[in-house]
Amino acid sequence: MSRPTINTPGLHLLGRFSYSSLLILMLVCPVVAQAQEQDQPGSSHPKLDNQVCFDCHQCAAPTANDPCLKSCLRSRGEHGVGRQPSAEYPEVIIIDELLELYKPVVFAHKYHADMSKMGAGCTECHHYSPAGNYPACKECHDAAVTSLDRPNINQPGLKGAYHQQCLDCHIAWSNTTGCNFCHLSIEQALAGKDIRGEGDSYHLSQPRIKSEARYVYETEYEDGPMVTFYHDNHVDMFGLECADCHQGDACGSCHRVGAIARVKGDLHEDCSTCHDENDCTICHRSSVAPAFSHAAKSGWELGAQHENLACSACHNTARASGMLSSSCGECHQSWEVGNFDHAVTGLALNIEHAELDCESCHGDPLFANTPICSSCHDGDVAYPEDVPGARSNDN
């Protein structure tokens, strides 16, 4: 009777990295490692002194131009850190290698990559990867999980790799092992639900993070015990990224309903990245502070045109209190006849007026004062009784 075998490294030696090949290589390696050390004492790998060359490289003489790095590196100590620039990583990955019982998973790679900034970066999932090179799971994990030909039982197959990696976090905060958390069942798919078609469908059943708009803290600081923190202002208006404040916390601290996530470290330290630490009254008040209001803060009310802009659209300093003058031209330097649609102000100019320079009517750079008609017209014409065009209703 032919005996089933699983470890048949000979078959895989040529094609792909296998454990046996690593073993053989490691036997040869110390010699090479020594040679390398002699050639380049204390060279570019200061943190890797416990490793041998073939842990990472697949050729005997790696060079800077051709480092011949293994794609399925399984290093013993250090492994890659850092991130690829966001443009280079895929936004969405459809995982459909293993389709027996369930439909593909639409994996929101970019969301996860962004979230990983709160942890160890790409290596949070792409473990054992050489720095700067993060191969897809299937590069190293074999899809043939049910076959006896699987080259290496010491490493999870592709299905195991996905489920071990994803569920490690997902179970911890969702407390469910239901497959439909990530997959649609064939039945659901047949019933017409196409996970790729629905707008923001990447999330499927994953709950969106629900943070409170406002948190009120009572502190022991006598002169101002109440600290009011508007989370929504910071995220939506000030445009902070999660990782700017949250670091090293479990996924469930944000995703679990009612969870309160911690911030990086000391609150004073974190907040003073933007706020002046020496002015306690910025945060500490005797009562609950109102939400941010540009008018109250600066005296300049944001009109319809400005209120949806991120602070950074106008203020380019980290501390938004970098004051701007109220001259429109400070930002809108390029406005001139022909490229400004006056209708956005609620008044569409007629053809005679549309060709005039701004200054012809607006004598001051604030554009806030009443336009002057008398520079051209006799005294019988005056704004707002007379308008140089038509009022539009949409504003």
Add this chain to the structure above:
Amino acid sequence: MDRKKFFKTVGIAGTSLVAMSSTADARTRIVSPDWMGMLTDLSLCIGCRKCEWACNEANKLPNKPIQSFDDPSVFQEERRTHAEQFTVVNRFEVDDRPEPVFVKKQCMHCAEPACASACLVRAFSKTAEGPVLYNKDVCIGCRYCMIACPFLVPTYEYADAFSPEVKKCTMCFERFTQQGEVPACAGICPREAITFGKRSDLLKLAREKIRSHPDRYVDHIYGEHEVGGTNWLYISPVPFEELGFRTDLGETPYPEMTRPFLSAVPLVLSIWPMLLMGSYMFSKKREGEAPSTDLHERVDS
């Protein structure tokens, strides 16, 4: 058979039983490097029970739609394997651990199976490939195997009035010897909590996992030595006694312990099945079928 002849037969059988038990100590323990086995990593199991579903499918046992296996209410009580379910997953809440531990149970495929040695007609055999298999054609229904098994695994088809069999996990013997596929539970397990491979490789893998993740596992491979070793191995994040595993079984193979017991069973009890078997084989022969003998190469015992 007349009275005189009967007693003569009984006498011979009795002597041979005594002879068998006296050779027991001379047995050498055989743990083959080629045996296939399974390694269940309890730190990975999430209790999804897909293995139960796949086992039912593979063994043509009564089954339900796969979605219904998501229902966690079955975990309210600890379940046992039975004739219509060769594997069950139980949940254990463990002190100081936020998440429960799930334990898949099935036949351990002992290196020296108590079921096989208790069986008077050799209906159970340890194959050269590792699994312990049952041959329904020679079974006489005495159910000694059920009493002998330290893991309470083999069960009887009480519901079947005509040709009841003893049923248990086969480690999907046909599947891996003939179809080139891993056992059904190992194939479906989403987290690959179950690994199929050579027992010797699995032991290496288990040791390496424990060595490299001392925070994740207790330093114990269940089945490495228990009852003389089993082909199904487990590693676990918590001590096995907290998960319903018997840790009082010792390392002596059960056959070595059950043999004196069996020889002490009143003669008439032990001889009765033999007589039945005799008449069974006789009747089979008369029907013109050769009684099926060993299906598989047997590790000599």
